[in-house]
Amino acid sequence: SLKKPTSAVCVAGVETLVDIHSDVPKGAKNFDVSGSSKLDIFVAYDSTRVTEPAGKAPWPLDTSVEVIVSADKASKDFNDLEVKVAYFGAEGGEALGRSVLLLTCVDVSLDVDTDRVGKVRRSGRDKKTWRWGPEGHGAILLVNCDKDSDNSVGPDLQNSRLMSLEDLQDMSPLVLSCDGPDEVFRSHRLVLEAPWPDARRLRVFCAQGEWCWSPLGRVGASQRALSPVCGGWGVTLPETPLFTDTVAFRVAPWIMTPNTQPPLELYVCSVMDAYGSNKKFLDDMAHLASKANCKLVICPRVDNRNDRWIQDEMEFGYVEAPHKSFPVVLDSPRNRGLRDFPKKILGPDFGYVTREILYAGPSGLDSFGNLDVSPPVTVGGREYPLGRILVGDCFPKSVGRRMAKVVRDFLWAQQVQAPVQLYSDWLSVGHVDEFLSFVPTSDQKGFRLLLASPSACLRLFQEKRDQGHGEAAQFEGLKDQAKRSINDMLADRHLRSDSLYVQRCIDWNREVLKRELGLAEADIVDIPQLFSLQGTRAEAFFPDMVNMVVLGQYLGIPKPYGPVIDGRCCLEEEVRALLEPLGLHCVFVDDFLSYHKLLGEVHCGTNVRRQPFAFKWWHMVP
Numbered sequence: 001s002l003k004k005p006t007s008a009v010c011v012a013g014v015e016t017l018v019d020i021h022s023d024v025p026k027g028a029k030n031f032d033v034s035g036s037s038k039l040d041i042f043v044a045y046d047s048t049r050v051t052e053p054a055g056k057a058p059w060p061l062d063t064s065v066e067v068i069v070s071a072d073k074a075s076k077d078f079n080d081l082e083v084k085v086a087y088f089g090a091e092g093g094e095a096l097g098r099s100v101l102l103l104t105c106v107d108v109s110l111d112v113d114t115d116r117v118g119k120v121r122r123s124g125r126d127k128k129t130w131r132w133g134p135e136g137h138g139a140i141l142l143v144n145c146d147k148d149s150d151n152s153v154g155p156d157l158q159n160s161r162l163m164s165l166e167d168l169q170d171m172s173p174l175v176l177s178c179d180g181p182d183e184v185f186r187s188h189r190l191v192l193e194a195p196w197p198d199a200r201r202l203r204v205f206c207a208q209g210e211w212c213w214s215p216l217g218r219v220g221a222s223q224r225a226l227s228p229v230c231g232g233w234g235v236t237l238p239e240t241p242l243f244t245d246t247v248a249f250r251v252a253p254w255i256m257t258p259n260t261q262p263p264l265e266l267y268v269c270s271v272m273d274a275y276g277s278n279k280k281f282l283d284d285m286a287h288l289a290s291k292a293n294c295k296l297v298i299c300p301r302v303d304n305r306n307d308r309w310i311q312d313e314m315e316f317g318y319v320e321a322p323h324k325s326f327p328v329v330l331d332s333p334r335n336r337g338l339r340d341f342p343k344k345i346l347g348p349d350f351g352y353v354t355r356e357i358l359y360a361g362p363s364g365l366d367s368f369g370n371l372d373v374s375p376p377v378t379v380g381g382r383e384y385p386l387g388r389i390l391v392g393d394c395f396p397k398s399v400g401r402r403m404a405k406v407v408r409d410f411l412w413a414q415q416v417q418a419p420v421q422l423y424s425d426w427l428s429v430g431h432v433d434e435f436l437s438f439v440p441t442s443d444q445k446g447f448r449l450l451l452a453s454p455s456a457c458l459r460l461f462q463e464k465r466d467q468g469h470g471e472a473a474q475f476e477g478l479k480d481q482a483k484r485s486i487n488d489m490l491a492d493r494h495l496r497s498d499s500l501y502v503q504r505c506i507d508w509n510r511e512v513l514k515r516e517l518g519l520a521e522a523d524i525v526d527i528p529q530l531f532s533l534q535g536t537r538a539e540a541f542f543p544d545m546v547n548m549v550v551l552g553q554y555l556g557i558p559k560p561y562g563p564v565i566d567g568r569c570c571l572e573e574e575v576r577a578l579l580e581p582l583g584l585h586c587v588f589v590d591d592f593l594s595y596h597k598l599l600g601e602v603h604c605g606t607n608v609r610r611q612p613f614a615f616k617w618w619h620m621v622p
Helices: 182-186 279-291 341-345 405-413 454-466 486-491 493-517 570-582
Strands: 006-011 016-018 030-035 039-044 066-071 081-089 092-111 139-141 175-179 191-193 203-209 212-218 223-225 249-251 263-269 295-299 314-321 324-331 351-354 371-373 377-379 382-384 389-393 420-423 436-440 447-453 524-528 531-534 537-540 549-551 554-558 585-589 606-610
Touching (some): 030 039, 066 092, 263 279, 263 549, 279 549, 279 554, 314 606, 324 341, 389 405, 420 493, 436 549, 447 454, 447 493, 454 493, 454 524, 486 493, 493 524, 493 531, 493 537, 524 570, 549 606
Parallel strands (some): 139 249, 389 420, 447 524
Antiparallel strands (some): 016 066, 030 081, 371 389, 531 537, 549 554
């Protein structure tokens, strides 16, 4: 204004446009601008319309000419910076009028862990965007789904207030820095904004002192004022924003761990029902866990309600940010006897998440025996450093059982372990762990894919028959189970036909796995196994050896009760010959009555929490 000084606020490091055209004295054709030494002042212009004046000559008052100012530091006093504009006629001479702009500079910055180093610091990186890769940037938000306080009913994310200082360590910090004279903050208000639908998923807590935290609550659909929680600003909201600072977060994904990761805890259920006790199985698991130096966790009957299928109920994974990592169990929607057990694991630095099916009951494919993950692979030059999730499904473009969409959507949304759909609906139970498993090896590949193979079993039996062992019997040593000689099994046209049908189903998956995981035939080991059809779907004819629990180099394999030749089970000997040269130790576990007869095996009745990957998920490019 020509009449009196004008006051305004600018932000450190931000260029501010000074309006020199709205109040101009009559006859003015040129202008000159000057200001405080702590201000950077420069003139922007269209070089096609205006020529920069020589020396100290004034600038032409053309509409394309603009004055821009900036300051590097916050003001110590209110209105301590000054911009002066003098207006002149065409011939120069005395000034026709003068304007004075009094500026107060404030330093306002919203900062997060953009550099992913585990703590917040001001960074020269772009805070508004999020970029994958080892050279990427952008902050990471943990899902606060553990339970750090006994006073919490469920996961901490359900709390409207901070329940413990430990809970604070799970949160991702935003540091709001404000510097400048108090007068500025009495007439302006800071507003926190988040886009919908993110706003309804965020809760922000503000520090009021060293030991006091106040909830800002869920951020509104558009904005929420921080006053007076964060510094005592007034209630006057300017009509237009003075300054906006933006930071971008990405929510940390839930990550599964493959069999190649070292085991930390082995989970198994203690049951006693009409089928008897599984005490012998528990003893075998304790022995196996001891060999693998792995902690054994037994879920008691009061918690499992005689539901032994702990693999089907839940899947262990983890979440990670630069400042924190903790395991998270994904609870399946099957909701049988074990339905409450995953929630009981919830505790300090142990999270819980689930996806419920709202409109229909779960199918067999919603159990997590139908969920697996490969070791890290490279496919056609593209790296999957955290492996790929494997999900069983119906045959493509056909009608059949499928994993519920709400669960599939969750798995696909994690991005870092791009899922692969396999065909498992041909099985009575319908789970991928009935025909595949992964085992670690010490060679360059680092693992092998094990596939159940009826063809390999028929070849083995034919070989033993040709060697004169045709009368050796399957199920030798089992009470109340009819024995079947090798000759009898090979002559059984239904058993052969059923097994060859199953082989075609497995071969279809074999090609998908080779293509999607970048595998060669040398990376696959065929484990002898026969199947029989019950109606239109298949079941394992004898204990399914692929359905094993993997604890490092120790494999807990269902005891197949195969034909005994020279005092040894020929199926066990074949599996040992295939796997022990890879540095693995085969421990055969009797699960015939307590699991196999109920259409499950060792893997179905166990669950393993494993060590997280050393690789940081944000370093990959999905």
